[in-house]
Amino acid sequence: xxxxxxxxxxxxxxxxxxxxxxxxxxxxxxxxxxxxxxxxxxxxxxxxxxxxxxxxxxxxxxxxxxxxxxxxxxxxxxxxxxxxxxxxxxxxxxxxxxxxxxxxxxxxxxxxxxxxxxxxxxxxxxxxxxxxxxxxxxxxxxxxxxxxxxxxxxxxxxxxxxxxxxxxxxxxxxxxxxxxxxxxxxxxxxxxxxxxxxxxxxxxxxxxxxxxxxxxxxxxxxxxxxxxxxxxxxxxxxxxxxxxxxxxxxxxxxxxxxxxxxxxxxxxxxxxxxxxxxxxxxxxxxxxxxxxxxxxxxxxxxxxxxxxxxxxxxxxxxxxxxxxxxxxxxxxxxxxxxxxxxxxxxxxxxxxxxxxxxxxxxxxxxxxxxxxxxxxxxxxxxxxxxxxxxxxxxxxxxxxxxxxxxxxxxxxxxxxxxxxxxxxxxxxxxxxxxxxxxxxxxxxxxxxxxxxxxxxxxxxxxxxxxxxxxxxxxxxxxxxxxxxxxxxxxxxxxxxxxxxxxxxxxxxxxx
Numbered sequence: 001x002x003x004x005x006x007x008x009x010x011x012x013x014x015x016x017x018x019x020x021x022x023x024x025x026x027x028x029x030x031x032x033x034x035x036x037x038x039x040x041x042x043x044x045x046x047x048x049x050x051x052x053x054x055x056x057x058x059x060x061x062x063x064x065x066x067x068x069x070x071x072x073x074x075x076x077x078x079x080x081x082x083x084x085x086x087x088x089x090x091x092x093x094x095x096x097x098x099x100x101x102x103x104x105x106x107x108x109x110x111x112x113x114x115x116x117x118x119x120x121x122x123x124x125x126x127x128x129x130x131x132x133x134x135x136x137x138x139x140x141x142x143x144x145x146x147x148x149x150x151x152x153x154x155x156x157x158x159x160x161x162x163x164x165x166x167x168x169x170x171x172x173x174x175x176x177x178x179x180x181x182x183x184x185x186x187x188x189x190x191x192x193x194x195x196x197x198x199x200x201x202x203x204x205x206x207x208x209x210x211x212x213x214x215x216x217x218x219x220x221x222x223x224x225x226x227x228x229x230x231x232x233x234x235x236x237x238x239x240x241x242x243x244x245x246x247x248x249x250x251x252x253x254x255x256x257x258x259x260x261x262x263x264x265x266x267x268x269x270x271x272x273x274x275x276x277x278x279x280x281x282x283x284x285x286x287x288x289x290x291x292x293x294x295x296x297x298x299x300x301x302x303x304x305x306x307x308x309x310x311x312x313x314x315x316x317x318x319x320x321x322x323x324x325x326x327x328x329x330x331x332x333x334x335x336x337x338x339x340x341x342x343x344x345x346x347x348x349x350x351x352x353x354x355x356x357x358x359x360x361x362x363x364x365x366x367x368x369x370x371x372x373x374x375x376x377x378x379x380x381x382x383x384x385x386x387x388x389x390x391x392x393x394x395x396x397x398x399x400x401x402x403x404x405x406x407x408x409x410x411x412x413x414x415x416x417x418x419x420x421x422x423x424x425x426x427x428x429x430x431x432x433x434x435x436x437x438x439x440x441x442x443x444x445x446x447x448x449x450x451x452x453x454x455x456x457x458x459x460x461x462x463x464x465x466x467x468x469x470x471x472x473x474x475x476x477x478x479x480x481x482x483x484x485x486x487x488x489x490x491x492x493x494x495x496x497x498x499x500x501x502x503x504x505x506x507x508x509x510x511x
Contacts, residue, residue: 014383023384029377030396033370034403036334040370041407044342044363049408051345051356062127066170066427077368077432080440095146095454098436099462100398101405102429103499106473108399109406109428111492113413113421114484121418121484123477126177128419131426132474134166136467138433143463150451151441159438166430311347315339342366402428418484461506465499 015022049067058067080098114121141162145155169176309317315336318328342363343349345356378397381387387396405428409421444452472495480488505511 014380018380018384023381026377026381026384030374030381032334033374033377035331037367037370037403038407039331039334040338040342040363040366041403042411044338044344044359045367046408046411047344047346048356048360048363051351052360055353055356062170062173062423066167077436077439080436081443095437095459098398098432099459099466100503101402101432102466103469104399104402104496105405105425105428105432106469107492107496107499109402109409109425110422110473110484111489111496112406113409113418113425114489115486116410117413117416117418117421117484119416121413121416121421123418123422123482123484125482127423128426128474128477128482130173131423131430132470134169134430135426135470137162138430139463139466139470142433142437145437145441146454146459146463150453151445152451153442153445156438156442156445159434160442163431163434163438166434311344312339338366469495469499 018026052067080095141159145151145159315332318325343355343358345351345359350356350359374397381396405424409424412424413421441452444450473492476488476491477484502511
């Protein structure tokens with residue numbers, strides 16, 4: 001733990017208004033920043049990620065472990081840059097923040113992805129094994145780097161090169177899987193779905209598994225085997241009516257279902273799917289009834305046509321409900337700033353490669369700016385309340401900077417992509433440790449021509465906790481047969497609560 005004199009020096013610039021009620025402003029500021037991170041991650045970052053993943057034809061687990069992990073971990077990277085590069089560090093806070101984020105990711109993100117997905121997520125052990133091994137290697141590299149209490153150029157280079165090796169491996173991931181532990185040829189419908197482009201959903205399997213279905217809305221529609229009803233990238237299914245705070249304005253108030261025509265669709269003027277359970281055999285009745293409930297009263301839209309509001313409607317047109325108007329007013333400043341500074345790749349004008357690439361990069365830049373103020377406000381909050389900065393880094397700031405990770409995983413989990421959600425959590429940890437620490441440390445070494453001091457005693461305990469948490473999570477998943485049941489998710493939440501209490505007591509030198 002940092003000594004008390006170091007803590008008092010870092011808090012010496014507090015003004016009178018800050019100690020006399022100023023904490024309320026910092027609490028509000030932190031809360032608003034977290035909301036802003038959620039909006040940008042949901043409306044822009046995830047949408048651009050979907051476009052990139054589809055363009056590169058990435059499998060969900062690889063997309064989660066690379067693009068999603070790197071992009072949604074931008075706050076941790078910028079926190080570490082702010083702590084180690086933008087100023088000469090007396091002792092690195094970024095290490096504690098990233099260690100805390102790693103524990104938050106593996107416990108909170110995985111558990112919330114399971115609890116808020118609306119289903120029991122079945123995981124493939126292969127990507128879990130891959131990501132766990134790379135995560136273990138990243139912890140070993142971190143332990144080697146900090147064991148003497150200082151980070152030098154060699155330590156930094158090893159960390160950055162390790163992450164480069166991780167990315168290079170992902171390019172050969174499918175070949176390695178096919179060589180060492182090839183998936184069975186006769187796969188379940190769910191496994192087949194997971195190999196499809198990232199944002200196709202499980203409802204595709206329900207439709208394609210039935211050769212011909214006749215549905216009626218007063219008159220008949222014939223849906224052939226190759227007609228795939230699925231969620232358009234960037235939008236959740238109609239049943240997602242819970243937890244609206246976790247969805248964007250479009251996900252909250254609208255649903256956009258597209259019908260891909262790979263064959264002729266015999267349709268009448270009605271255009272709505274209402275009685276999808278008629279004239280099907282007994283086996284098909286149950287899943288199709290679920291589909292009927294999901295897509296009842298949803299209009300059929302031709303492929304490629306997005307029923308989006310006008311580009312500035314989310315800034316100019318408030319919702320009808322009172323709660324919606326209150327939320328509209330509360331979020332208007334960040335929504336308006338994001339709308340005029342970040343191209344929205346859900347619209348055709350920005351749906352090309354330059355458009356969604358710009359969305360991806362600018363949204364990450366926004367996340368970086370917001371994460372900087374997360375550190376500023378979090379540090380002030382810690383100074384006012386007397387919470388040690390190391391403890392702030394391990395808990396409050398770590399949780400705040402992990403919000404984009406959490407939202408990204410929850411959103412894809414609600415689309416049924418459990419492997420992508422878990423790979424994002426573990427891949428984010430690999431990114432945070434190897435690149436999120438390695439690059440800022442390397443830049444700090446080169447700019448200041450000095451080693452970077454770290455709090456070695458505390459990190460020894462934190463690294464041991466990282467190993468223990470990983471082993472516990474893997475043990476829980478094995479015992480639940482690689483399914484995220486509510487009980488298993490609840491156990492992970494309890495583990496995180498135990499970790500926070502332990503960190504708090506240790507931060508106060510009580511244990």
